[in-house]
Amino acid sequence: MNRFVVSDPSRCIGCGACRVTCSEAHRKRALRPASRISLVKTRDVSAAVTCHQCEGAPCLSVCPEGAISQEGDRLQVDEARCTGCLLCALVCPFGAVYPSAPSTAHVKAAPYSRASSARSAGLLRQKETGAYTSVVVCDLCAKAPDGPRCIAACPTKALSLMDEGALGHLARERRIDAIEKTSIAMQGATELRELLAAEAAQQARPQSADAEFPTAKAGSRQGAASVRPNEAGEGIEPRGKKVLS
Structure with a gap:
């Protein structure tokens, strides 16, 4: 070159x-x-x-x-x-x-026949x-x-x-700089993903606590629906069920 x-x-x-x-x-x-x-x-x-x-x-x-x-x-x-x-x-x-x-300004005019x-x-x-x-x-x-x-x-x-040597040196420096910038960007992206995952986990904690006891809550609702009070306030058995003596 x-x-x-x-x-x-x-x-x-x-x-x-x-x-x-x-x-x-x-x-x-x-x-x-x-x-x-x-x-x-x-x-x-x-x-x-x-x-x-x-x-x-x-x-x-x-x-x-x-x-x-x-x-x-x-x-x-x-x-x-x-x-x-x-x-x-x-x-x-x-x-x-x-x-x-x-x-x-200092040049004399030339005849048209010569300057045309x-x-x-x-x-x-x-x-x-x-x-x-x-x-x-x-x-x-x-x-x-x-x-x-x-x-x-x-x-x-x-x-x-x-020259060719200087251009090769410059190309190597730019490649190294690009690799360093890419590494920094990848490290930053990894840290950002970890931070977002931690925030998501923290926001999901109250919902997971409610979901730990679904059977107990369902059972309590079923128990409340199985007993109906009568006029005297006494509980009676649900309809369709017989009381065995």
Whole structure:
């Protein structure tokens, strides 16, 4: 697998130091100074988003100008060939291809005949004019000997370079964490079942006490029904029964 920069949302504070460092590093290489990193923020967390250097990258195959190439384990954009059609940005699954359109205030107007076609060899393809839109993607700071500059610039160490070994380690940690959470959940479920069973047994105790002597209660009711008082208050035998002398 190819290496790529990954962000830990639990550490990212959204300060933007990585973006500033990225922009400055590429400006010094006479490339577009636009940052190759975007920040995604919600109310609770923030995270940096960069190119994942996909194997069989869709952005590479969809580019009509062949402006995106793969050199080793990183993607490169030929800014002089890019026409800014943004097809690569549309197919990127991570939203990590960014358009860059610098200010044209210092650029002289080009004749219509030369600037009318984006495929021409006119001013739209001359990188020094800075008058056209091009895309930028993370290239892992290809010319930097110490690797991506954004990783060293992050004050909270939220950025790291993910490779096959690091990805395997992260997967193991997540599996262990999932097992621990599952064990805790199962233990909690067992304790909850025991608690509910104890409460049910406690609520059933008065009913079980009444059910301990069903024969005696039935006998007392039968005894009361077998003897009927007469007018004198003396008990008489039930009807249908003979008194043996």
